[in-house]
Every structure is written in structure tokens, then in C-alpha cells.
Amino acid sequence: KQTYYQLASFLNKNNLKYGYGSYWDSSVITVATEDKIKIRAVVCNGQEILPFNWLSNKVWYKNFIKLSRPFFILFGKSNWGDINYANCINSFGKPSKVLKFQRFTILKYNNPKKEAEKYKTKIFSKLYHSANYFLTNKNNISNLYPKYLELHGYLPKIYGFESGSANNWTKNGGWIGKWSCPGGQGSCFGVGIVGNINILKPIIEKFKSQSLQVFFPYPKLYNKNIRKGSGQLLIIFKKNCERKK
Numbered sequence: 001k002q003t004y005y006q007l008a009s010f011l012n013k014n015n016l017k018y019g020y021g022s023y024w025d026s027s028v029i030t031v032a033t034e035d036k037i038k039i040r041a042v043v044c045n046g047q048e049i050l051p052f053n054w055l056s057n058k059v060w061y062k063n064f065i066k067l068s069r070p071f072f073i074l075f076g077k078s079n080w081g082d083i084n085y086a087n088c089i090n091s092f093g094k095p096s097k098v099l100k101f102q103r104f105t106i107l108k109y110n111n112p113k114k115e116a117e118k119y120k121t122k123i124f125s126k127l128y129h130s131a132n133y134f135l136t137n138k139n140n141i142s143n144l145y146p147k148y149l150e151l152h153g154y155l156p157k158i159y160g161f162e163s164g165s166a167n168n169w170t171k172n173g174g175w176i177g178k179w180s181c182p183g184g185q186g187s188c189f190g191v192g193i194v195g196n197i198n199i200l201k202p203i204i205e206k207f208k209s210q211s212l213q214v215f216f217p218y219p220k221l222y223n224k225n226i227r228k229g230s231g232q233l234l235i236i237f238k239k240n241c242e243r244k245k
Helices: 002-013 023-032 058-066 085-092 112-136 146-151 197-210
Strands: 018-021 038-044 049-051 071-075 097-101 104-109 174-179 188-196 211-215 230-238
Touching: 002 023, 002 097, 018 023, 023 038, 023 071, 038 058, 049 058, 049 085, 071 085, 085 104, 085 112, 112 146, 112 174, 112 188, 112 197, 112 230, 146 174, 174 230, 188 197, 197 211, 197 230
Parallel strands: 018 038, 018 071
Antiparallel strands: 038 049, 071 104, 097 104, 174 188, 188 230, 211 230
16 A cells, blocks of 8 residues: 555656556556546557446546547556557557556656557558568468568568467558458458547558548548547458558
């Protein structure tokens, strides 16, 4: 218990008063400081960090969904709810600052929406250009998987790859693979990424002119009027459709 009071003091000294974390850590700090420091519980569903909707209030997460104000993410070594450094990066991009206090790590995000947009767009763009480079070199489109791309130098190793039924996924929430063209004409491929629509819209705007189909949240077709929601963005491209420079 004393550790949490010390942690609360550390957060206060660093002007960290609004954040998110694993359930047990967040609840203790919020109660101990009588809401002077607000930390709301979040969990990772295996692809992105989301509000922990148990004994919680939707109002607490209004800013989280929009990433409309600075915040921090707090987690210890227990990995409760899969709140850890890798999953935070995959959801929000690189933090503005990383702080350590005893067994706790605190990731500070000064401009979370901008950082998340930048990170997600970078991942998607790299997957898209890797696919085009792979296909331009006359590789078999049936081999368009993250593992094959990494092993043959088309994709950086930091992306990683999943196995089994998830073998189209990268470790950082990206998706790439062969896809059936609408109408069955020609060869197509898909590139995807997981996130909140408020973060993914810049990707849609950037790539929609080259695309055949856009899904969000997959398997639903994208509706340009959608304003909220999380899930997988999947954009379908025709083989060798890279924009001419």
C-alpha cells in the first residue's frame, strides 16, 4: 500500500494527473488520491488497448476514444490485461517520454492523436509498398505473408509475424495477404491495420484513390459517415497498382 502512495507522489511531482493503466494499479491510485489523479482501467484484446468495461463509467473514456488530450499509461511487471510496452506502442505509437518508478513504467503522451496517426500510417504504408515491391519482382502472390516477406527482405524484422491461422498478421497489428478481387477479375491483395476510426481516417484518405474496396470495421464496407468505432481497417488493391511517381 505504501508503494502506491509513493507512486502517487511521483506522478503528482511530474504533473501526471490523467491516465490509464491496468485495473488494480489504476483503481488504487485513483482512490488513494481521492480522484486528484485519475487513472482509468484498460485492457488489450490482443490487437489494441481498449477501455475495461467492468465497474466503470463510459464517461471516463470519452477522451480516450478520441485521444483528444494528453495522458499517460501506467503498468507494472504483472502484465495484467496485457498492458505492456509493446501493446502500448502498437495502440498509440511512440510516447513523448518514458518514466520509471520502482516496478512501474509510465508512458507519457503529449499529443496522442498525432502520434497514433503517424505510427499507424507508417505501418500501413510500409506493408503496402512492401507488397508492391514483392509483386513487382514477380513473386507468387500466394506467398504474400509477413513471414515470407521478412525472410526474403521485403519487410523489416521489427514487424514480426504471427503463425497458424493468424499468419497474415504482423506483431504490430498489421495485416497483409492475397485477396479475391471484386468481380473475380485479376489478382488482388489486402493491407490492413487495427485501430480506432479517428486514427485510421488519414490512411483511408491517403490510399482510397488506389483501392478497389475499403472495409471498416471488417467485414463491413467502410461508411464515410462513420464517426466512432474500433476494429480492423482492410483496404483491397489490384496487383501492381502502386501510384506512379
